[in-house]
Amino acid sequence: MMMCKEATRLMSRQLDTSLTFQEKLSLKLHLAMCHACSRCNQQFRLLHQTGRHFEILIERHAGTPPHREDDKT
Ligand SMILES: [Zn+2]
Numbered sequence: 001m002m003m004c005k006e007a008t009r010l011m012s013r014q015l016d017t018s019l020t021f022q023e024k025l026s027l028k029l030h031l032a033m034c035h036a037c038s039r040c041n042q043q044f045r046l047l048h049q050t051g052r053h054f055e056i057l058i059e060r061h062a063g064t065p066p067h068r069e070d071d072k073t
Pocket of ligand 1: 005035
């Protein structure tokens with residue numbers, strides 16, 4: 001049985017790169033049994049999606065450096 005620590009590591013890794021079949025399977029199994037990690041995984045995905053969306057918005061502002069957006073208050 002996979003530990004929560006390991007599951008969390010896979011969760012964040014799957015956002016950047018694809019996991020092996022074995023890793024996906026163990027993660028899925030863990031998520032099905034561990035409520036805490038299942039919730040954590042949802043947060044991870046949400047954060048990742050928001051990040052993606054933000055990147056697209058930045059790309060549309062061609063010529064505007066991305067860091068500039070942070071200075072806006
Ligand atoms: Zn867990």
